[in-house]
Amino acid sequence: MRLSAAVLCALVAVQAALLLAAVPSAQAGELEVGYYSKKCKGVENVVKWHIIKALKANRRTGAALIRLLFHDCFVRGCDGSVLLDASYENPHPEKEAPVNIGLAAFDLLEEIKASVEKRCPEVVSCSDILIYAARDAASILSNGNVHFDVPAGRLDGFVSKADEAQAELPDSIHDVKQLIENFAKKNFTVEELVILSGAHAIGQGHCSSFTGRLTEPASQITPAYRDLLNYKCSQGSNPPVVNNVRDEDYGVVARFMPGFTSRVRKIPDFLDNSYYHNNLAKIVTFHSDWTLLTHKEALGHVHEYADNGTLWDEDFADSLVKLSKLPMPAGSKGEIRKKCSVINHRLY
Ligand code: HEM
Structure with a gap:
């Protein structure tokens, strides 16, 4: 659609007036x-x-x-x-x-x-x-x-x-130093980085967000979980995969991590401190999650919140308010x- 110069000027003037009213x-x-x-x-x-x-x-x-x-x-x-x-x-x-x-x-x-x-x-x-x-x-x-x-x-x-x-x-390929710097720019501490990362107890991520994890060594990711992720990612073109393995299909967990089947949930996405247990067991999807274990203070907080779910509930609420x-x-x-x-x- 072509607009005449006069109509364009009028439109620009109206937009400017509306912005000034902001x-x-x-x-x-x-x-x-x-x-x-x-x-x-x-x-x-x-x-x-x-x-x-x-x-x-x-x-x-x-x-x-x-x-x-x-x-x-x-x-x-x-x-x-x-x-x-x-x-x-x-x-x-x-x-x-x-x-x-x-x-x-x-x-x-x-x-x-x-x-x-x-x-x-x-x-x-x-x-x-x-x-x-x-x-x-x-x-x-x-x-x-x-x-x-x-x-x-x-x-x-x-x-x-x-x-x-x-x-x-922050990016899921970042290491702990980059994550700490990134959060510090917004005035968030190492502890708050760890607290907020706990949100990865729920939801999902696309395979492209954790490609690197699929070939990481056993010291960084539990091999059975890595096999599970590789299988899930072979099932489509960049499909989403649940962040918390307990929300995964029962059959898939039984095939790759039979010892974990008792923890599979019928209702997915329960928000609790399970992320910290998963992280310590090296069954988290993102490199950025695992990397928290490589920093002394962050690792201390991962243990703290794994041990105390009620504390995490409260601190997570406080950190969301701060955000x-x-x-x-x-x-x-x-x-x-x-x-x-x-x-x-x-x-x-
Ligand atoms: C510490 C740095 C963080 C990184 C690197 C990161 C990265 C990611 C990535 C890559 C995904 C999956 C995106 C996709 O592939 O679809 C994701 C999902 C998610 N993230 Fe984070 N995240 C971080 C912190 C947070 C924080 C602070 C929160 C909230 C407090 C959060 C909440 C979530 C949730 C709930 C999901 C699942 C979303 C869904 O299922 O729709 N993340 N994150």
Whole structure:
């Protein structure tokens, strides 16, 4: 479609005016538990209702939401930047970064946003909805053991760049030194790196995310588990494989790790400290998980959380709250998006 110069000028002027109307982003200290209690009464229950329904239909969605929280907040703070779709103005948003392979649950968040918009138009940000959703998912998947209040009042950002996501997020081929440096840049300690990695008790990863593991020596990966992963990865073109072997098909576990069959679960994706037991037994998928065992302090924390599941539940909740407070870059502006995948001025 061709636009005349006058129409183009008018469109640019409208977009500029809308951007000027954007408000400066709230900083971490200004976030507040119960932020919407007057502005949009009951919004947390609306989100919870959708998450209960979605996880009943497919429990796997819970893992996707928890990962989304991490991937949103680690890049430009928690500003919903990971939710934005490609557009003419921004052809390569965060979603397209290779490190964001497998991200999911975008449609669910859009569905929740639509019902929140009906109740209170242009009041609740997508970034807050994502944190509420991930909080509820963590609570459901842990049978209520991981629970926390969400300080809210975030704004949705305007910027989303694949290059930035690729540079800021950790990679599964990283070694412990790189992971520690990566987390330190966001002011997270070695202990918090170990605590948050425990999220790999649930969900799945594509074979391309652990290609290197398939040939690692027995000192780094239990050979029977390596054989299981090799078998799973031979079954398709880059198929996803569950992160926690107890969520694997019974028949596959019986074939490759018969001693493990009693631990196979009928209900997958239970969020607990099993990641630490798996890690010590060298039955984790990612090199980045195994590498925690090669650092004295990190290894100490792996043992600590393997021994104390209740402590992990509490510390994991605290670390998710800390993640959820990562602010947008200083001076950034934000808005309350009407749709989570699109910046408002592109809706006109
Ligand atoms: C320490 C650095 C981390 C690395 C290198 C890493 C890497 C990965 C990779 C490669 C995948 C699989 C992607 C795919 O192939 O589809 C994955 C999945 C996952 N990660 Fe991480 N991750 C890290 C930390 C975290 C943290 C901090 C959280 C949350 C608190 C998290 C939560 C998850 C979850 C829940 C999944 C499964 C997602 C699903 O099933 O949809 N990860 N991670």
